[in-house]
Amino acid sequence: MKLTKEQLQEIEDQQSQSNNTKRVTAPELEKILYEAIPILDHGFIRVVDYMGNDSSIVQAARVSYGKGTKKVNTDAGLIKYLMRHWHSTPFEMCEIKYHVKLPIFIARQWIRHRTANVNEYSARYSILDKEFYLPASEHLAAQSQNNRQGRGDVLEGEQAKKVLDSLKNDAERTYGNYEQMLNERYDGTVIDENKIGLARELARMNLTLNTYTQWYWKTDLLNLMNFLRLRADDHAQYEIRAYAEAMLDTLKKWVPITYGAFMDYRVGGTEVSAKGKNIIQKLINGENISIEQSGLSKREWNELMTAFDLKDKLI
């Protein structure tokens, strides 16, 4: 990640602000506010605003349940209770806003989370930066042979080199032609004063999907956790997981109690089907149960045993 002089100045200006407020604050998050946290080769996330903290969740829950919540002595106890029982609306009372720089093919996955507010840099109006994502060699994975959406071993040697060369050359060539079509370079200089360039909204179609874009992305805490649960998961594509993991750190700084409950009940937890419950119960009671009797497919059986780390029961 390389920031321009203007960006560095903007961040410094933002960080040097010191305002007084009667609102609740999140002191650990304040420390990293506006900071650009590097992701991948040219990307970043920055927390640029937030609203509320753990106490806001407790406050909202107590208005809902009224005197009914007095029995739960501690804020942590109440937040854990809410998380466990999917009493989700109090978590909507907090809000966070990120500034994110990310490759377009990742932006396309990300935007499928609809319950968020977004302002993206528009290539109809402005020229995109000359920055493309090129995977580090340890992430240059082969297609998994047994999982349609997964990755297998890392490519090596000549094949790896060829892939990286292609990605680099194609991105540079298409970007170069993008500039030619626009009759304008990424730094704003005109190429041929006697020509008018192609409309920006058209020229952008020549760019490859690893070109970086950026946006402001704002969501509430509940929907942030829904996002992180899916995108910080092992099944998520590495490139979006890299963002999600950095965001998990910001979650911890923002709402540490909620973060703890989230890691225990959601990220670290699992779901068990009605049939699965029956099997677990029998296993605990020392009964033997075969996959045939279980009513599960082989795949489902293995998912269940993996969830409880029962490696000797894998088939």
Place this chain on the structure above:
Amino acid sequence: MKLTKEQLQEIEDQQSQSNNTKRVTAPELEKILYEAIPILDHGFIRVVDYMGNDSSIVQAARVSYGKGTKKVNTDAGLIKYLMRHWHSTPFEMCEIKYHVKLPIFIARQWIRHRTANVNEYSARYSILDKEFYLPASEHLAAQSQNNRQGRGDVLEGEQAKKVLDSLKNDAERTYGNYEQMLNERYDGTVIDENKIGLARELARMNLTLNTYTQWYWKTDLLNLMNFLRLRADDHAQYEIRAYAEAMLDTLKKWVPITYGAFMDYRVGGTEVSAKGKNIIQKLINGENISIEQSGLSKREWNELMTAFDLKDKLI
């Protein structure tokens, strides 16, 4: 509006906070943060948190349009442009949270605005306060004779007195029976130590719709404006309009530039249909146009003439 000692103490505690933040603030809104603004006879609104100010809208718009926005010199010019052209997403970058006390029949209208986060006091868990809305005599309007959802003249004399007596007596009697069913009074004292009361989730059904409830209600600035446009309008029921008008004041303190654009383009503006445009154009050009030629119904014609305050053209 009468606040309990505990509520007054809570507000004082909240207002005496003074935290440091690097976030942007809205100084005029800070001045009234947490304050209970009285609405109707027992209701209130309180701004209890917010995120962003006018500058957040500008910041988001500038990320979208990039260098494309440099030509618009001022923040006010940009915000007006966004409002006029329904470039609505930058307005979603600000968020506000209210604590509201309101009669249930108004809460039922309000909740139809779905793009908001809500935590309502739950009568499944706790006993509702003994407070009912009784209209002031100047709001005790008769059914309009020509508008199915409107109000006509104010009721007077004996009829008004009878209505108010009924509302008061019925609310008090049903609330009294609610306490009897619960075997518990609103202040928490048990009525008969030898009995267990009816489940709260059932007893509440005996209350009348003018009983007050309360909630935390959080929304973004765009959806707040959608709410206010409909609910601060003349066609809205007076009781919800009273809330919307107080919220307009908080909008002004929060985002004064946006407030100005909103009043000009939305609240004070009007929409004209294709047929209507044609008529307006002819009128400007000094042509005569009759309602028959216009293609409008009488009702539509009058709505158009009223919108432009052309009283002599009403039919």
Place this chain on the structure above:
Amino acid sequence: MKLTKEQLQEIEDQQSQSNNTKRVTAPELEKILYEAIPILDHGFIRVVDYMGNDSSIVQAARVSYGKGTKKVNTDAGLIKYLMRHWHSTPFEMCEIKYHVKLPIFIARQWIRHRTANVNEYSARYSILDKEFYLPASEHLAAQSQNNRQGRGDVLEGEQAKKVLDSLKNDAERTYGNYEQMLNERYDGTVIDENKIGLARELARMNLTLNTYTQWYWKTDLLNLMNFLRLRADDHAQYEIRAYAEAMLDTLKKWVPITYGAFMDYRVGGTEVSAKGKNIIQKLINGENISIEQSGLSKREWNELMTAFDLKDKLI
């Protein structure tokens, strides 16, 4: 449930339609289309329209995963896979619309599900029917002593009679005064020709929360399942559960394969936290684990043991 002559005629007219369509259909659901299924004392649900069936989910999933789904041989296998792995968007491709008659205090719970389309009978425009919910004696439960939102034993004898009398009398009295305020009876007859009644939007506030209202409620299959998961659950209030259970039947007729997967993975399933997984694993491996070592609260421990029906491990 008593339907008016007009309603019966409307249902008969709707049911006697026979249209040709190239759209997919759900034959079992067609059989009960428009039928009023009675709920509580005066309520009902009616399926009045739908879009798609199990095959629509499969079709959408196959477009997403392309050739990647060819390995999953059967539609049932694919739908189960989607359900298990929270690949939820294909379930949004089906839509259903209900006509529901329900007490206002239940409507207030129901409306909190925001991802739905609603048109409710408006008491600003029209007079509400003279119908109130009175619980059957077996549902007249006392407040639970150990669960703030639960029900305990059923009330009996004199106390039960008194509660029912209060509910009935209060509803009738407030409705009678509602008519007086309106100067109009529920059947449309004017009470005093020389008077104009109170505005409907005001008079309605005198009604009790057990008064019935009605609405059209439309949602997609994913959000319907979210609704049913919460509202057909044991922790839901009986009165809304009565609706949810009838809707589960319609789900079965509409999308039988999805219904099966939903019952297995969602309704009959459970969630286990990270700590809970650890405990289950130890129990299966025959290790002893005490609540102290588990890191769980007593309440959480018991919830876990109950989920797996391990009664001898309850504390």
Place this chain on the structure above:
Amino acid sequence: MKLTKEQLQEIEDQQSQSNNTKRVTAPELEKILYEAIPILDHGFIRVVDYMGNDSSIVQAARVSYGKGTKKVNTDAGLIKYLMRHWHSTPFEMCEIKYHVKLPIFIARQWIRHRTANVNEYSARYSILDKEFYLPASEHLAAQSQNNRQGRGDVLEGEQAKKVLDSLKNDAERTYGNYEQMLNERYDGTVIDENKIGLARELARMNLTLNTYTQWYWKTDLLNLMNFLRLRADDHAQYEIRAYAEAMLDTLKKWVPITYGAFMDYRVGGTEVSAKGKNIIQKLINGENISIEQSGLSKREWNELMTAFDLKDKLI
């Protein structure tokens, strides 16, 4: 647009269905159901399912307003009234589902409409088709010189040829390298049996933004109209407008009465600000008003005059 044999067969199979239903139908829409309507060079839209018709809107409105709607004699009158007064919820009672093939850079604009259900072909699982959008020469517009997001004159001669060549060559080269990285051609044949290709989720990043993708897209009638209002507008990019215009035709076949009201009040209509109303009123009354007195900027003044086709008043 060239469909594969399999696609043609699928469409024929779907169109030859003839099912009986008690649901309401839209006969004109049934005629084109499943048909692939060509858009741009390789794209299409197909209506693949729908729910409701004009009568569903009327039905929902009449449940809301009850006897209050009896005065509006005709369905058309009621629908026009609803449209004019932004009584928008009855329009949510209809639903439509499209199958769309479109270039990725257009898909990125389209997806910003969040209130819709989407299943997109996933390039994590499957190989994208070898099809790229190349603008017809009459759409190869230069960047507008006075509008940051607009198009100017069409490029001609050598410059046009060069742009088209670049677009074509870059798309073909990057697609070719995509196949090399995958070690698999678009038709599924393996390139080198001794190698495993790069993971699909990575290789896709080498494609250009004019590559075609496809999705199922489902929305309700209200949100469809919001989409069409923005995307069939002159300010929309030509490429998305081409889709929106074809969808307008399907709207007309589906809900002809709503279509008429939509064209009159939304598409053909305009909004006038508070200041604008004042100016229009003065112009009608024959008063002179200068731009200085108006309080409008030059740009805003010209927008107002253009809206009412008052060309002699442009500045």
